[in-house]
Amino acid sequence: MRPERLVDAVLFDTFGTVVDWRSGIAQAVAEFSSAVDPDEFALAWRGRYQPSMAPVRSGEREFVDLDVLHRENLEATAAELGLPLDTAEPSDVDRLNRAWHRLPAWPDSVPGLTELKRHFIIGPLSNGHTALLTNMAKHAGLPWDVILGSDLLGTYKPDPRAYLGAAEILRLPPERVMLCAAHNTDLEAAQQAGLRTAFIPRPTEYGPTQRQDLHATGPWDVIAQDIVDLSVQLPQHVPG
Known part of the structure; x- marks a missing residue:
């Protein structure tokens, strides 16, 4: 038996x-801009991952998916490290945010x-x-x-x-x-x-x-x- x-x-x-995720995100950042260190940016972007989910887990915030959280975290990380998002094509920023899909x-x-x-x-x-x-x-x-x-x-x-x-x-x-x-x-x-x-x-x-x-x-x-x-x-x- x-x-x-x-x-x-x-x-x-x-x-x-x-x-x-680290090499994938770093590659996407490097393709988007040469203004920042891609490895540093990937780690900093990922560093906001768990804190951004905490309000959802606690019930302080209604559920939103990772595309929303990743975009918020991308904008915060870009502001912190000097990645120019406001001068880029919106479609290019969207593609960068969706690097987590690839x-x-x-x-x-x-x-x-x-x-x-x-x-x-x-x-x-x-x-x-x-x-x-x-x-x-x-x-x-x-x-x-x-x-x-x-x-x-x-x-x-x-x-x-x-x-x-x-x-x-x-x-x-x-x-x-x-x-x-x-x-x-x-x-x-x-x-x-x-x-x-x-x-x-x-x-x-x-x-x-x-x-x-x-x-x-x-x-x-x-x-x-x-x-x-x-x-x-x-x-x-x-x-x-």
């Missing part, structure tokens, strides 16, 4: 875990996801909205079975409603769903919500000076080197 699988669905944090996958992402897809339901559990994640999948060749955008869930991680809502949409109990992420805080919140967890490191997500999430810091169900390694390990895991 074949052993029961650990989970039925493996969902993925996307920015940083599946796609390399991010490159890490080299192991597509082969690892393709193998996992043979055994499990796979999809993003991301703060990106459905259109963003769909465009990203087309651009990077991500072979998702399902796309669970934050606009379907009406909130942002690490709100427990995001994790539980994803499981509910899939008609699965939380313990039959796994979140894979390169961020320990994301996994901690998923675990508290009852999901299974898998950690993979992305030690260059924030560049050569990265100091966080270099290794697993919690009792996660699986710790893998990358998504290909996860696709090797996971079919062998059974509930303990």
Whole structure:
């Protein structure tokens, strides 16, 4: 008799875990203007990401999707670092803001996801909205079975409603769903919500000076080197 699988669905944090946002955004900034350092700008733009979602999670602000938050954060970062938006064509600014839809996958992402897809339901559990994640999948060749955008869930991680809502949409109990992420805080919140967890490191997500999430810091169900390694390990895991 074949052993029961650990989970039925493996969902993925996307920015940083599946796609390399830093190099993708830096490239888009460099194509837009030579007035700023593209790597510095990418990090500063991303630095406003979590704070901008906090009012939505707390209920102080109605849900708005990441295109709205990214545009607000782009304008604030541009003002801070001296990127000229007001003299650019509006269509060029819009394209820059939508660079988050066109991010490159890490080299192991597509082969690892393709193998996992043979055994499990796979999809993003991301703060990106459905259109963003769909465009990203087309651009990077991500072979998702399902796309669970934050606009379907009406909130942002690490709100427990995001994790539980994803499981509910899939008609699965939380313990039959796994979140894979390169961020320990994301996994901690998923675990508290009852999901299974898998950690993979992305030690260059924030560049050569990265100091966080270099290794697993919690009792996660699986710790893998990358998504290909996860696709090797996971079919062998059974509930303990």
